[in-house]
Amino acid sequence: MSASTAATATAADSADPCCAEPLPVLGRDVTVPLVTGGEVTYAALDYAASAPALQRVWDDVAAYAPYYGSVHRGAGYLSQLSTDLFENSRRTVAEFLGCREGDQVVFTRSTTDSLNLLAAALPADCQVFVFETEHHASLLPWRDARVTYLNAPRTPGDAVRNLERALADRDPYGPALVCVTGASNVTGELWPVRELAAAAHAHGARIVLDAAQLAPHHPVDIAELDVDWVAFSGHKLYAPFGSGVLAGRADWLRAAEPYLAGGGASRTVTRRTDGGVDVEWHDTAARHEAGSPNVIGAYSIAAACKALNEAGFEALVAREQQLIQKVREGLAEVPEVRVLSLFGDDAPRVGVISFVVDGWNSSHFAAALSAEYGIGVRDGLFCAHPLVRTLLGSAPDEPGECGAPEAAPGERSLNAIRVSFGAGTPDEHVERFVRAVKELVSDGARWSYRTEDGRCVPDTDSGATAA
DSSP: OOHHHHHHHHHHHHSOGGGOOOOOBTTTTOEEEOTTSSEEEOEEOBTTTOOOOBHHHHHHHHHHGGGOOOSSSOOSHHHHHHHHHHHHHHHHHHHHTTOOTTOEEEEESSHHHHHHHHHHTOOTTOEEEEETTSOHHHHSTTTTSEEEEEOOOSSHHHHHHHHHHHHHTSOTTSOEEEEEESBOTTTOBBOOHHHHHHHHHHTTOEEEEEOTTTTTTSOOOHHHHTOSEEEEEGGGTTOOSSOEEEEEOSHHHHHSOOSSOSTTTEEEEEEOTTSOEEEEEOSSGGGGOOSSOOHHHHHHHHHHHHHHHHHOHHHHHHHHHHHHHHHHHHHHTOTTEEEOOSSOTTSOBOSEEEEEETTOOHHHHHHHHHHHHOEEOEEEOTTOHHHHHHHHTOOTTOOOOOOSSSOOTTOOOSSEEEEEOOTTOOHHHHHHHHHHHHHHHHHOOSSOEEEETTEEEEOTTTOOOOO
């Protein structure tokens, strides 16, 4: 267990979860039709893909919206107000992440955008080390660098040892970067970030933390974790307004060509006598924020940071651990269900759980959860194909498509089902989910399903039930 994990676990133990209530989110009262008749309140259990907006975030954005104006581009009152709001949001995010003096906070579109920005800023001949278990956002951006892909570890200790061995064989004089997730988007398991950072720095490498799944569930402190950069997305942090963050050391970002060339990134542009132009780029975060900034996106992230802190992150963590326990205990009572895990059942984790059901195609099972119970989960490979295939025992090139609506009993699934939840999830949603899993496995689906465009959907044309 990493130092950060241990601290989080201690905080969770000391908090009083009975005092924590789910935070108000948009959509909490939305009802959806059931294929079997009637309506039910929608149970949004796909937080790992996109979490609902916090009501506080929506209210803050709505209050600002009439005052929306250009950022860094106008002398008028609304432009000045919007500029101040944008820069104050940057400071709020820096405080939320525990940024060090001299660190930069760059607003991007998402985690994927943040890591692609960092990839574009790598020094020449930089070597990148990344585990094959990473989400595609942190697995794929490094294609123009020298990349070493590390095999999937089976314990946190293995992860540290595998990295140390790989770093020991690298060129000791060249630049190097390690990219690692904080919490898996497939298993929810926490990675030993502090120990991996220590290993990276001991071998002269830097490290970037993909906190897309960590930041919504646990406090993230750059200085305490001793990472060089952190990347995360607003749409997973209850702020789905098209913004993300890359925060950390400024030197590589300051030395790199702007991620995008355009207004805002440039300090001065002058015409040369030969007909060309000379550009002096900003050396602040603006260097990589060309174009009109997404002030609403940035402000929404800042509002979410404030809301989580003011609600008491320790109590939110403790309550989420209760929900995790409910789901895991419920699934353990169904022999046909196999929960996917890299580090084992006892590994600390956030509210992200993936599983397969013996005899069921995962797309069919997810479709039945939605159509018959009003529960939204995700099925597939979760943009982490190598990891899910490793956990399922699939060959690297096996397809992950829906195929037939139902697998034969005992047939191995090529996909998985993921349930994920967070600060806005009511107890009833996870209780309904557990009950639905048990009923589907014991009684089967109540409706007929067919494959359409690679997905399993209710066969509404026939109107026939599975019975």
